[in-house]
Amino acid sequence: MASVNTIITNDTPIGFELPPVARRFDVSMFAAGGMKTIHNDEDAARAEGLDGPVAVGPQVAALIFRMMGMCFGEGWIVGGRNAITFRRPVGVYDYCIARGVVRSKEPEGDDRMRVECEVWVETEAGEKAIVGTCSGLVAVSGE
Amino acid sequence: MAEENTAKVRLAEDSFGKRTEFDEIEIGAPLESMEWVVTEEDIEKQCRIDEDFNECYVLDSAYGTRVAPPQIQYRPPRWMLTRTYNVRGVFYKWEFESFKAIRPGEKIMVTGKIVDKWIKNEREFIKFEAIGHDEAGEKVFSTLRTHVLDMVERTAPREGSGIDSGHKPEKI
Numbered sequence: 001m002a003s004v005n006t007i008i009t010n011d012t013p014i015g016f017e018l019p020p021v022a023r024r025f026d027v028s029m030f031a032a033g034g035m036k037t038i039h040n041d042e043d044a045a046r047a048e049g050l051d052g053p054v055a056v057g058p059q060v061a062a063l064i065f066r067m068m069g070m071c072f073g074e075g076w077i078v079g080g081r082n083a084i085t086f087r088r089p090v091g092v093y094d095y096c097i098a099r100g101v102v103r104s105k106e107p108e109g110d111d112r113m114r115v116e117c118e119v120w121v122e123t124e125a126g127e128k129a130i131v132g133t134c135s136g137l138v139a140v141s142g143e
Numbered sequence: 144m145a146e147e148n149t150a151k152v153r154l155a156e157d158s159f160g161k162r163t164e165f166d167e168i169e170i171g172a173p174l175e176s177m178e179w180v181v182t183e184e185d186i187e188k189q190c191r192i193d194e195d196f197n198e199c200y201v202l203d204s205a206y207g208t209r210v211a212p213p214q215i216q217y218r219p220p221r222w223m224l225t226r227t228y229n230v231r232g233v234f235y236k237w238e239f240e241s242f243k244a245i246r247p248g249e250k251i252m253v254t255g256k257i258v259d260k261w262i263k264n265e266r267e268f269i270k271f272e273a274i275g276h277d278e279a280g281e282k283v284f285s286t287l288r289t290h291v292l293d294m295v296e297r298t299a300p301r302e303g304s305g306i307d308s309g310h311k312p313e314k315i
Contacts, residue, residue: 023194037307038231044306047154048231049294057234058217062193065214069197074205076241080213083238 006073008102010113010138018100018117021067025055027092039092054089061086061130063098064119071100072115072136079112084119084132095124100134112137153293154231155301157308162301163228165260165267165292174223174255174271183247185315186211192315204244211245215315216284219253220273222313224290231307235268236289243283251275251283258287265296 030039038045100119116135255273275283
């Protein structure tokens with residue numbers, strides 16, 4: 001049985017900044033088997049009222065989830081919670097960075113702590129495209 | 144940089160037929176349920192899409208096998224919405240909780256329903272939930288999604304045919 005080392009533990013202080021995760025997108029990442037969609041086609045996007053093709057929201061949010069997996073390991077896979085808002089579209093060639101800060105720690109059951117983080121994804125221009133909270137579980141005993 | 148869009152109509156239809164209108168969506172109405180089995184290939188593809196190669200998703204985990212990234216549960220509820228209503232729109236809010244690891248080969252029954260709808264800033268929002276249970280009846284995940292039906296304001300007339308229907312092949 002494998003067990004993964006994690007960055008967040010019971011001793012992690014409030015205010016701790018999670019290690020950021022970044023990625024530059026490319027329209028080729030939003031190919032849909034040759035289908036024209038709002039994520040890869042100018043005309044399809046503009047017909048829906050968008051200014052141009054936009055990145056697939058869950059693929060942008062995945063930067064946050066990768067950060068949470070790194071920080072909590074199995075405490076993200078089971079017990080993880082996510083509540084995010086897509087505030088503005090991300091362009092299909094944008095560079096994005098997921099960031100997070102530990103905001104609270106609450107006991108959950110006898111031997112675990114729920115650690116809640118404020119999380120967001122910002123673009124190269126510094127605009128927050130996604131904002132919200134995510135939390136994971138850590139062992140209180142530090143095992 | 145794309146030029147600002149001045150589209151002033153909401154699309155009336157696409158290749159899958161007439162777009163569902165706000166008034167046709169009923170709070171409490173169930174979404175078509177589905178049986179979902181995540182394969183090893185699905186996990187591999189999700190890791191590549193998200194560039195997330197956490198060893199729990201690739202090699203092994205405390206659950207006795209590699210498991211899927213929790214966000215793999217994005218798709219079934221969206222497929223269920225699409226099976227029930229012909230909606231394109233865009234994603235606005237996403238909540239989920241993971242209760243059990245999603246293992247390759249396990250069958251998950253996903254059920255869902257519309258839980259709310261409202262109008263804000265002349266745009267139409269719907270909120271739906273979905274819950275996945277394993278074959279033992281234990282909850283694997285739950286999720287709440289808020290979706291904007293159209294980017295264009297609801298005062299705009301409905302006309303024309305869209306290129307992107309929102310319908311996608313039901314695979315990762």
